[in-house]
Amino acid sequence: QVQLKESGPGLVQASETLSLTCTVSGFSLTSYHVSWVRQPPGKGLEWMGRIRSGGSTDYNSALKSRLSISRDTSKSQVLLKMNSLQTEDTAIYYCTGGLRANWFAYWGQGTLVTVSS
Amino acid sequence: DIVMTQTPSSQAVSAGEKVTMSCKSSQSLLYSENKKNYLAWYQQKPGQSPKLLISWASTRESGVPDRFIGSGSGTDFTLTISSVQAEDLAVYYCEQYYDTPLTFGSGTKLEIK
Numbered sequence: 001q002v003q004l005k006e007s008g009p010g011l012v013q014a015s016e017t018l019s020l021t022c023t024v025s026g027f028s029l030t031s032y033h034v035s036w037v038r039q040p041p042g043k044g045l046e047w048m049g050r051i052r053s054g055g056s057t058d059y060n061s062a063l064k065s066r067l068s069i070s071r072d073t074s075k076s077q078v079l080l081k082m083n084s085l086q087t088e089d090t091a092i093y094y095c096t097g098g099l100r101a102n103w104f105a106y107w108g109q110g111t112l113v114t115v116s117s
Numbered sequence: 118d119i120v121m122t123q124t125p126s127s128q129a130v131s132a133g134e135k136v137t138m139s140c141k142s143s144q145s146l147l148y149s150e151n152k153k154n155y156l157a158w159y160q161q162k163p164g165q166s167p168k169l170l171i172s173w174a175s176t177r178e179s180g181v182p183d184r185f186i187g188s189g190s191g192t193d194f195t196l197t198i199s200s201v202q203a204e205d206l207a208v209y210y211c212e213q214y215y216d217t218p219l220t221f222g223s224g225t226k227l228e229i230k
Contacts, residue, residue, distance in 0.1 A: 035219075044210065044221055044222070044223045044224050045159075045167065045210055045212075045221040045224075046221070047212075047218055047219040047220065047221070058217055060217075060218040061118075061218060062218070094166060094167075100172075102214030102219060103157040103169060103172050103212060104157075104159070104167070104169060105169050105178070107167055107168070108166065109166060
């Protein structure tokens with residue numbers, strides 16, 4: 001069955017770079033699109049960006065200058081890197097996937113990232 | 118960016134009652150070429166990841182109970198739960214996928230009396 005699992009550091013210092021990994025199973029990254037969505041504690045959802053099944057990427061313009069999404073198909077992993085972190089980047093980070101690029105059929109459990117000043 | 122506005126922010130209903138919640142977009146989500154509305158609804162239960170309920174404004178995902186009904190077109194959309202169950206306690210989000218950045222509403226929190 002389709003599964004996505006996020007991993008990475010739970011605590012990052014302000015101004016540093018966040019690296020998260022989404023490991024998927026049950027589907028191929030060359031068939032499914034994968035997005036990253038984040039949610040500050042107690043708040044709503046924000047789409048960060050995606051890597052399409054063909055390998056192209058799209059980013060939220062609000063984050064584009066700080067964000068990079070890539071993948072390693074041999075490891076079934078999607079990688080997120082975001083630099084210059086601030087305390088307002090504290091959030092649960094979800095990876096999501098699906099056959100459609102534009103909505104989110106499958107979700108990981110999420111990983112909480114706290115940015116410390 | 119397309120702004121999604123959800124109302125109310127929260128509401129409390131008794132089990133068995135009907136509930137409706139609204140989602141309005143700052144521009145039309147109806148694509149003229151295919152006559153489809155580019156809107157999805159999600160349910161997020163406490164402590165869980167969101168779950169996709171509805172796409173194309175009214176198409177339920179497989180396994181979603183038929184008490185969840187999506188409707189609307191253009192800029193005005195509604196999620197109706199025809200007979201609320203205790204397990205429907207959650208925050209409900211709409212999402213537009215007409216244009217990037219993909220954007221969500223701020224959510225409607227459903228509480229059970």
